[in-house]
Amino acid sequence: MKIFDTKQTRNDYFKTQIARSRKKFSFCKVSHTHVKTWKNVLATNFNVIDNYKGPILCLGTRNGREIDLFRSVFYQNKMVNILVHLLEIKRNGWNSCFPLIEGMRKSSLDNIIENSVTGVELNPDVKRPDVFIGSFDEMPLKWADTFGILYSNSFDQSCDPYKSAKEWIRVLRDGGYFVYADIIYPELVTKWDRSSKLSFGLVTVSIDDLNSFIRHNGFATLHSLLAKFFVCRNYEAVYQKS
Numbered sequence: 001m002k003i004f005d006t007k008q009t010r011n012d013y014f015k016t017q018i019a020r021s022r023k024k025f026s027f028c029k030v031s032h033t034h035v036k037t038w039k040n041v042l043a044t045n046f047n048v049i050d051n052y053k054g055p056i057l058c059l060g061t062r063n064g065r066e067i068d069l070f071r072s073v074f075y076q077n078k079m080v081n082i083l084v085h086l087l088e089i090k091r092n093g094w095n096s097c098f099p100l101i102e103g104m105r106k107s108s109l110d111n112i113i114e115n116s117v118t119g120v121e122l123n124p125d126v127k128r129p130d131v132f133i134g135s136f137d138e139m140p141l142k143w144a145d146t147f148g149i150l151y152s153n154s155f156d157q158s159c160d161p162y163k164s165a166k167e168w169i170r171v172l173r174d175g176g177y178f179v180y181a182d183i184i185y186p187e188l189v190t191k192w193d194r195s196s197k198l199s200f201g202l203v204t205v206s207i208d209d210l211n212s213f214i215r216h217n218g219f220a221t222l223h224s225l226l227a228k229f230f231v232c233r234n235y236e237a238v239y240q241k242s
C-alpha cells in the first residue's frame with residue numbers, strides 16, 4: 001500500500017509530522033459519541049466488554065484527548081460520562097470546555113495494567129504521564145503482546161505502513177482488537193491539499209487496499225462502516241489479530 005507520493009527520509013518525515021501536529025495541536029478529531037459508538041460495536045458484535053481485557057493504546061494521539069475519552073467511556077461511571085458529554089464543544093474538532101473532568105485518573109506508562117489507557121505520539125509537546133513520545137512503528141520492546149485494544153485514526157500518516165502494521169501486531173495480544181477510524185478524502189481534495197502552502201498532509205486511502213493490506217498483515221476484518229460526510233466519507237472498522 002502506498003501512503004505518501006513523495007519520498008521522504010525518516011528524519012524529514014518526523015519533522016513534517018511534528019510541525020503539522022504543532023500547528024493543529026488543540027484539534028481533536030474524536031468525540032465522546034465516537035468512542036461510545038466503538039465501545040457499542042465491540043460490545044454488541046463481539047462480546048468484548050464482558051470478556052474485555054485491556055489495556056488500550058491510542059496511536060498518533062496528538063494532544064491526547066482521545067485517551068481521556070477512551071478512559072471515560074470504558075472505565076468511568078455513568079455520571080462522569082454524562083458530564084464529559086455535556087461539557088463537549090465543537091471547536092477545533094471536538095474539545096471540552098472543562099477538561100479537568102475528562103482528564104481525571106490518567107494512567108501511567110510506568111505501570112501498564114488491565115485498565116490502563118495510554119497513547120503514542122511523535123510530537124514531544126504532549127507532556128502527559130500516559131503518552132509515550134516516539135514513533136508508533138518503534139515502540140518499547142517490553143510492550144510485546146500487551147494491549148487488548150488499539151485505536152488509531154493516524155495509520156494513513158505512517159512513514160512505512162508495513163513497518164507500522166508489524167509493530168501494531170506485535171504489541172497487540174492474540175485475539176486483540178484494532179479500532180480504525182478515518183476520513184476518506186476524494187483524490188481531488190488531497191491533490192489540492194498537497195499543492196497548498198497550508199497543507200494538512202491529507203492522503204486518500206483506498207479502503208479495498210487498506211482491507212487487503214490489513215488482512216495480509218495478520219488481521220481479520222470484523223466490522224466496517226462507510227458513511228457519507230459532505231464530499232468525504234467516514235470510514236470505521238474493527239479488525240482482530242488472528
Ligand SMILES: C[S@@+](CC[C@H](N)C(=O)[O-])C[C@H]1O[C@@H](n2cnc3c(N)ncnc32)[C@H](O)[C@@H]1O
Nearest residue numbers: 021028029030060061062121122135136154157
Ligand atoms: C491526523 S493526526 C490525528 C490526531 C488525533 N488522533 C486526533 O484524532 O485528533 C495524526 C497524529 O499522529 C502523529 N503521528 C504521525 N506519525 C506518527 C508516528 N509514526 N508515530 C507516532 N505519532 C505519529 C502526528 O504527529 C499527529 O499528531
